[in-house]
Amino acid sequence: MGQRIDPDTPYKLCFYVPREDAEAVKAAVFAAGAGRQGDYDCCAFQVAGEGQFRPLAGSQPHIGQQDQLERVPEYRVEMLCPGHRLPAALAALRQAHPYEEPAVDVWPLIDISGL
Template sequence: MTLYKLCVFVPATHAEAVKQALFDAGVGRVGDYDHCAFELVGQGQFRPLPGSQPFLGSTGRVERVTEHRIELVCDQRYLGAALRALVAAHPYQEPAVDLWPLLDYRQFL
């Protein structure tokens, strides 16, 4: 089984909806637990360029917004469905998503 760490930045107003969409897609399972996530609140910034359709802000102006960094573990077999669910639930035109393959720490014990 190949696991990935999925990290997404989402405005506070949509954090719960994005998490739920990911959980429904099979993300956030660790052993005998589900709905596992780490969440951190911070400030994001961006500037919409011409041709963009921003959820927040306006073209050419830097926008700062309270965002949640949400990290979850995802089994590779759920990855496609998870990313489709994330994009459907996320309000931004271009969600910021990080994805890393993980090693199973137990193999080193």
């Protein structure tokens, strides 16, 4: 909260997305500049799992109903993103993602190439 993005720092972007929406969300985030590593693009790692949530009063859930616990097959998707592309990648992710409040993590990375 309140953190500033350093445009020169590489970041790892991680998000959770329903299986049936994963390819569309990844495509949007790739188009915004995430998922590049060296001479490769569209790089990501994903692992299948199960997400759970209970929509509360005031929510407009894409899946499930208010006050009922929901479990959904999801992917955890991770990819690299340069700092100067992170705002656009996050905006693309939020626009393409079906959830009102997608779970997203962002970590700054250090360059270990010289270590």
